[in-house]
Amino acid sequence: MKSVLLDQFEKEGYVCCRRFTSVASIAENIERVIRDVVPGMPPEHVFYEDRKQADTLKQLQLLQQHDVFFSELAETGPFRELAETLLCDSVVCKNIQYFNKPPQTGKATPPHQDGYYFKLAPPHALTMWLALEEVDIENGCVRYIPGSHKQGMRSHAATGTLGFSQGIVDFPTDEDRQKEIALIAAPGDLLVHHALTVHRADANLSQTRSRRAIGFIFYASQAKVDSKAWERYQEELKNELMRDGKI
Numbered sequence: 399m400k401s402v403l404l405d406q407f408e409k410e411g412y413v414c415c416r417r418f419t420s421v422a423s424i425a426e427n428i429e430r431v432i433r434d435v436v437p438g439m440p441p442e443h444v445f446y447e448d449r450k451q452a453d454t455l456k457q458l459q460l461l462q463q464h465d466v467f468f469s470e471l472a473e474t475g476p477f478r479e480l481a482e483t484l485l486c487d488s489v490v491c492k493n494i495q496y497f498n499k500p501p502q503t504g505k506a507t508p509p510h511q512d513g514y515y516f517k518l519a520p521p522h523a524l525t526m527w528l529a530l531e532e533v534d535i536e537n538g539c540v541r542y543i544p545g546s547h548k549q550g551m552r553s554h555a556a557t558g559t560l561g562f563s564q565g566i567v568d569f570p571t572d573e574d575r576q577k578e579i580a581l582i583a584a585p586g587d588l589l590v591h592h593a594l595t596v597h598r599a600d601a602n603l604s605q606t607r608s609r610r611a612i613g614f615i616f617y618a619s620q621a622k623v624d625s626k627a628w629e630r631y632q633e634e635l636k637n638e639l640m641r642d643g644k645i
């Protein structure tokens with residue numbers, strides 16, 4: 399089974415593991431974190447579509463640094479094991495994120511490659527995306543371009559989207575249009591993509607349904623961060639968010 403997943407990950411740049419886990423305890427812990435931990439988190443780790451409306455919470459960053467339940471999830475267990483299998487290396491968990499697209503306000507995720515944000519050489523890293531509820535075309539499922547991880551890094555530019563500040567400038571090409579697939583997911587389904595896989599998601603068009611998910615970012619131990627480039631990017635990002643009144 400593992401080698402089937404590895405083959406698909408290497409060939410297509412993503413895998414989809416249906417019913418990977420039960421989400422009850424993760425969902426409960428996210429609710430607890432939103433209630434008890436978020437009020438003490440720094441604003442640059444808590445993003446809202448509209449800061450004045452708590453029910454438009456869209457992203458939480460670095461949950462493994464803010465809460466013990468999530469730090470344990472980062473260090474042991476099936477997510478980490480799968481990351482090691484797919485990256486053929488020991489791994490470091492760099493980020494556990496909460497992603498929501500609130501009904502009516504949840505914006506599109508611009509097309510991007512995570513590696514553009516990571517500043518890694520070589521770009522050996524992956525992102526896992528765990529659906530906490532039904533995710534489909536209407537509420538903004540994840541869309542991949544299969545095989546795009548083999549075509550190098552594309553040009554990115556600022557998007558103005560909080561949480562996804564950079565997007566691919568020439569998207570969609572004809573090839574993107576032909577190849578794109580939409581991954582409809584049930585609670586507990588896990589999507590995993592390579593750091594160079596092009597992906598995006600539409601806005602949440604539902605009037606009533608949210609679109610909640612947990613993201614995990616793992617780097618292979620052999621991948622090294624260009625720390626100057628990364629710090630420069632973080633500084634630029636923070637200034638941009640403060641200037642636009644988004645944090």
Ligand SMILES: O=C(O)CCC(=O)C(=O)O
Pocket residue numbers: 497507512525527540597598599611613
């Ligand atoms: O939740 C989404 O819309 C997309 C998440 C994503 O792009 C990522 O985790 O890299």
